[in-house]
Amino acid sequence: MNAYAPILGLILLAAVFAVGSVAFSVVAGPKRFNRARLDSYECGIEPTPQPVGGGRFPVKYYLTAMTFIIFDIEIIFLYPWAVRFDHLGVFGFVAMVTFIFLITVPFIYEWRRGGLDWD
Amino acid sequence: MNAPTIEYAELAPLITIFGAAVIGVLIEAFVPRKVRHPVQVAVALLALVAALVQVILLAGTGMVAAVGAVAVDGPALFLQGTILVLAIISVAFFAERRLEAGGDAFAPAASTLPGSEEERILVRERMLQTEVYPLALFAVGGMLLFPAANDLLMLFIALEVMSLPLYLLCGMARRRRLLSQEAALKYFLLGAFSSAIFLFGMAFVYGYAGTLRFGEISEALTANIGQDGILLAGVGLMAVGLLFKVGAVPFHSWTPDVYQGAPTPVTGFMAACTKLAAFGAMVRLFYVAFGGMRTDWQPMLWAVAIATMLVGAVVALTQTDIKRMLAYSSIAHAGFVLTAMVAADQTATAAILFYLATYGIATLGAFAVVTLVRDSGGEATHLAKWAGLGRRSPVLAATFALFLLAFAGIPLTSGFVGKLSVFTAAIDGGAAPLVVVGVIASAIAAFFYVRVIVLMFFSDPAPEGPTVAVPSLWTAVGITLGAAATLLLGIVPGPLLDLAQQASLFVR
């Protein structure tokens, strides 16, 4: 059972943080209400108008999100490779170049098919 | 951590297919639209044939490659070879352009709104969807890897690589696009759900054994470390993920909808190849990794097999759509394969390999015939429209009847020998009661196959019935090969049975 103690600790910590921060903002935050505050959060810009009851997002958002994921994944794999570069040698280098190439292929595809044009 | 060794020669078929798929994506990016279609078809066929040759050259290999992640052994190579053959025929069906006045079975652009002006323009300009070929290649790559995966991680990756392109392919039908998109979304949601369950099970199994490799899991079972509860739950959850892919009851509910909605060539490809790959993976996982605890999972598979055979056969009786009927029939066939699976020995492996090969060929052929029976709305899949087809087009109807007889397991068709081998394997493995259920289920199943045959040959044709389109060489050759193989394997099954027998040993 000992092995699970850290996990339990982590769960506890997460719960305390989640509940605590919400509670803390209620207690400590200033009580001012205006339109900007009640709007949905979109990185500080004017929110895109949405019809009542959900409605459609432009598909562009998803394209952007996927482009992000392409690079995100690339970074995730690049980092550990960089850390162990010395040990992996030529094999690692070739593998990484192949990987970067493969990651680039969908990017090229997206670019050629107009996925990067924002109208 | 040091650099691992990769056995490139043994992994060549996989590399070929994935490489060709990547090239296919680049072709999409750079080759002009006009010549894209022939180039894509050529690349796909070349890659598949090359991979098939490589698989044949590898025959007899028995080793674990890529640091224990991929097995290159009899069952893997047998299934890979079969999947490649079926995929070659499938690509030929994908490339059929005569049925839709210059178009193929796919929507010109799957992203256009169904019924929109944009769609109409594309159809008028005879735009062709060429992304299906790289997608199909990725799916085939995943299918080749799935039955060869020798550790849990590779198994999951193969599962996803195989499934994701299939979800897309399902949503690309040219006609009845909403039905097709609905099917794709359903398949995706439920597939994601089952993948999650599968992954959950993997985590449990890893939690028990502390390793991902099949061989080491098997050793951990023998050593009996860890908690049984975790292991049993893990095996159960992983079984669910795989049973979903093979379409076993109660994880079958997606099958009829997806088979009906998907473009028919894709349905054929999916019904034949996915089932092969998924059963291959399932057999390897359960025999190699979990073989030591077979008494635990056998009762569960008994129940699933019985439910699958009976539900598949009985519900198929009332279907009025030919594609849905074939879907339920495929469910019943999954049940027949499961009867042999329960036996868990080498004979059973051989029987399953043979059964899958014969079933795949007949399925592909049957769905290809469905694409040819058309009326003004595209394929005429309602059974009532098939009435009297035997009088209008006796050759086509006879071919379809041959495939149906093979499904029904009538002697002198491949299906008979297949059923015979799985049932004898099940009897040898001590599952005789299961065989009794199987025999009853196949008798029930025979009714609805014969109902279609009677409908085709003995009913009066409907006044505004469908016409039988004359296909191009692609489809004609594919169907002829399928029919010939179905008949030949029914009369002289010996060579393929021997091959399956020789290929039935798993490397550990």
Place this chain on the structure above:
Amino acid sequence: MTSTLSALATAVATEGGHGGGQAVAEATGVFDLTWLLIAFPLLGAAILLLGGRRTDKVGHLIGCGASIASFVMGVVLFAAMLGEPSDGRAFTSQLWEYVNAGGYTVDVSLLLDQLSISFVLLITGVGSLIHVYSIGYMEHDERRRRFFGYLNLFVAAMLLLVLAADYLVLFIGWEGVGLASYLLIGFWQHKNSAAVAAKKAFVVNRVGDMGMVLAMSSMVLVFGSTAFDVVFASAEGASTGWVTAIGLFLLLGACGKSAQFPLQSWLLDAMEGPTPVSALIHAATMVTAGVYLIVRSAAIYDLAPDARTAVVIVGAITLLMGAIIGCAKDDIKKALAGSTMSQIGYMTLAAGLGPAGYAFAIFHLLTHGFFKANMFLGAGSVMHGMHDEVNMRRYGGLRIAMPVTFITFAMGYLAIIGIPPFAGYFSKDKIIEAAFADNWITGLATLLGAGITAFYMTRLMLMTFFGNRRWKQSEPPHESPSVMTAPLWALAFLSVVGGFALLYFGAGIVDWLAPVTGEEHHELPMPLWLLITITLATVVAGVAVAWLMYGRRAVREDVPAGSPLTVAARNDLYGDAFNEAVFMRPGQYLTRSLVYFENRGVDGAVVGTATAFGGLSSRLRRLQTGFVRSYAVTMLGGVGVVVLAMLVVRLP
């Protein structure tokens, strides 16, 4: 591997043996050409069915030629067999290895012995005559070539059935004759009733086939093989329970193919096919396959007295049922079909008596093949002259208009009711003797059957050929052309002398078959002359009653109300109603409830709306109202069940 196995099995068969315990030798010389028997008609079928219109003109000749070639081959083999010693007349020839799945091996090999050669000669001999007859009968049918193709296909499949040396190969022939039979029953597919009849035959036969498959599965389980030599040699070592089960499964298979109770209902409908088909398939050969199966499996039934009792009961019930149905039918072919059921009931009963009856079952099967084919072809000749009228109430007095048909038919008639010295007398009398020797009840059933047979056959005879003329057409019906009457003469000749010849020519059929079926004699409970007298008296009584009812009084053209038994018999003794109540209804309920669950419980939207392509947009909305959710819930339930099942197994 295979050769050692079969050699081993042969050695075992030689030592212990089954039935008569005859050694089976590897075929050499002319016996190695046994496969030609099947190859000729198969080739004929291939040419006729694949050759297309080019072979339209000569199709019928090719068909006849293929069948006759096979017959000649059969005669050659028979003659060669006579040259061998009486206990060395069985030969196997292996063609190729069919299935080799682990420990289970099936060879396509042929077994030629006394039993199978008898069938070969019957099938090809009577078959050839019927082929010739069909040239005339089908002359005006534009699809005659196809018809001959199917006939050849049938002959090939039937020969495979009787020559197979393995139950699995036998099963292939079994399904093949079934296929040819459905094709031929439904040959006139423009008639709705023909299509329905073909379908019914198929469905009922599937039930029988299930018995076959279960029997073979049990053999694999118990003996590890379905080869005759292995199964028969090791049957003694198996438990009685298994042997009985196998016997009962085989009986179920036999019931389906031979139209025995409770799977008899399809045969009467099968008369929708062209008449030569009824003669060949549904009288002389295919429907007797069940009897062949039981006799061939003698080694199993010898060890399973309970299964044998079941065979006797089935035979007795069917023989009376068929006879009663035959009494009430006005359709000449259906009356004959009822008679066929009844006569096969005799054979089944005899086969159920064990070694005492096997040979008599085959004996009656052969003579029945002669006289029933004769009468069916005669009926076809009558129909040919009467513009396809089948209702006997519209016949009458045809003996003057169609003298040849009348005379040949009369030979068959005298044979079936068992008047000495016609063929049926010898064979049926032997069965009645054996039945009495076994016990009184079966004896009385066969005796009663003989009386009823005499009644309904006399009725048929009187209504067709005697009495007042009831047909409406202006010119009298014409006699059939000689291509049709020649086979009638041949079969009539066999109906006259067949019985006597088979019983007394050479050593006789009983000794001929003894090495395969074994032999056994029972003591009769009464002197033989007394039994023969009683039998003949019963037959004469049956004839007399029929004459009183149909000979002295004029036959009415409308159908009289009749007694409840008559009404029941007209309705095939409610065979269909029985099937419906026992098989169809529960099946339908099962289907409905399962489908209900699938539809309402799980995938309601799609079945209903996938066909109706109305509101496409509404479909999309439906999607969002959560049918995927209900699928997912099913899956989740399944997950729970699977995991629970895994855990529960470990609990105890």
